[in-house]
Amino acid sequence: MKRIIKFQALITVLGTFLLWLVAMQQAMESYASGGFLVTANFLLLGQGWKMAFQKKLIALAVLVIVFKYAILGIIIYLLVKQTWLVPLWFAAGVSSMMFASLLYGLTLSFFKEE
DSSP: OHHHHHHHHHHHHHHHHHHHHTTOHHHHHHHHHHHHHHHHHHHHHHHHHHHHHHHTOHHHHHHHHHHHHHHHHHHHHHHHTSTTOOHHHHHHHHHHHHHHHHHHHHHHTTSOOO
């Protein structure tokens, strides 16, 4: 799990840097927002499930499932309402997790899981 988060963070930073080089300020901010939102979501989800499985708390697992999506929905709603956000680049930042997952899958056979 640590490796996929590293891939996601790297893809987000590289994409943000490339958009900064092209001097697309709003696109860079939108892409970074989407990428870092997905990275933070993945980190917090992993920690929530880790706590739920270690302590074997069903209630905590239900809270993780229910409130994670509610909070994530509110955050996305508030971000999309911002005037500086470009929806296309925000979606590209969010979908960067798919590329990170692909890289993780391709490298899984070459490296041991951490």
